[in-house]
Amino acid sequence: MAAKRILIVDDEPNVVKSCARMLELEGFETRGVTDGAAAIDLYKEQPFDLVLADLKMPEVDGLQVLREIRDYDPGATVAIITAYGTKESVVEAFRSGACEFLEKPLRADVLVSTVRRILEQDSNDRVVRGNLRTLSLPSIIQVNCAEGNLGRLRIRHQGKEGVLYFADGNVVHAEMGDEVGEEVVYELLTWEDGDFLLEMGVEPPERTITTNWSGLLLEGMRRIDESNAAWDELEELEPEPDLPPLGEAAALDEEELIETEVKGMATKKRSELLAETLDELISTSTDIEGGALVGIDGLVLSANVPIGKLDETLVGATAAAISGLSRRSVEQMKRGEFFQTLIQGSKGNIIVTFVDERNVFVGLTPADVNLGMAFYEARQVAEKLRDILR
Secondary structure (H helix, E strand, O other), X not given: OOOOEEEEXXXXXXXXXHHHHHHHHOOOEEEEEOOHHHHHHHHHHOOXXXXXXXXXXXXXXXXXXXXXXXXXXXXXXXXXXXXXXXXXXXXXXXXXXXXEEEEOOOOHHHHHHHHHXXXXXXXXXXXEEEEOOOXXXXXXXXXXXXXXXXXXXXXXXXXXXXXXXXXXXXXXXXXXXXXXXXXXXXXHOOOOOOEEEEEEXXXXXXXXXXXXXXXXXXXXXXXXXXXXXXHHXXXXXXXXXXXXXXXXXXXXXXXXXXXXXXXXXXXXXXXXXXXXXXXXXXXXXXXXXXXXXXXXOOOEEEEEOOOOOOOHHHHHXXXXXXXXXXHHHHHHOOOOOOOEEEEEEOOEEEEEEEEEOOEXXXXXXXXXXXXXXXXXXXXXXXXXXXXXXX
């Protein structure tokens, strides 16, 4: 039997050489290149059973390699290697058909076992594997529900296993041990680490969830936010002051006593502060008439969009798409770091402003506004949101 042929793509020559050496010792035939465009051309010249492509490369990155190879050969098997890729790039790779996400640094045993497993599975099976550190659960849920996928997602974390089922554009069933339903989803959303296996085409055994997927995510994030706020309040509490010795005239001043009693209770929940910041912007601005804080995976963390009947889920998905394209464009055109972009329509404008590595602010304005002032206000509110998220 002819040896399986593997194409390795990474802009670091040492990574290409070491991966090729590991795989060749196991009997695989390899070709390695350090340029994404060269990898695409090479694939079109000769067949490969598997492509291992680094996500973060200059000029032609792993995402473009994945897309162009699968456009040329829809049956191509492409695994993504990531260490420095941004979340939106990983989500796009997931959407574009990557079969696996490998994390650098690559261990020889993990690389070899992963390659063997990928090549041994039925080519007709649509299976995706990875870790939640690379591709978050909210992102996995959003993509599968938005695309109406039918499938089963298994997640393993610290000896626990949770399972979600997708159908008809929603999460319809979840189970963990003897527990089923929405509470399982909320528990799984607290996991930031864990290996996942997504199997397409698997029917749900039953339907225990009726809340739509965006509602599940918003409620899950609200619970996480409340939990974090409670811990923050506990950490901020100071030790009680020593009581004055008996018989001494010293005593706490009444105002000081009241201040001590309420200390730690004045801290508002982060979700409330985010909402208040957006409310203040919308109520005082003459240029911005709607705004939202959106994660780069499209999850809306807070929003005030009193315009028509705009769906917050649509706002989140649109903002994430604009943000991802803007970041990649700025990088590819060597314009430094992305911080703001504008899209103009006949009835108004969309301003997307960098908040931090995981979030952006999206502001909606009428058509006839002072754009300079709108840009300034968007940057000011982005700074306030960043301070709250810290």
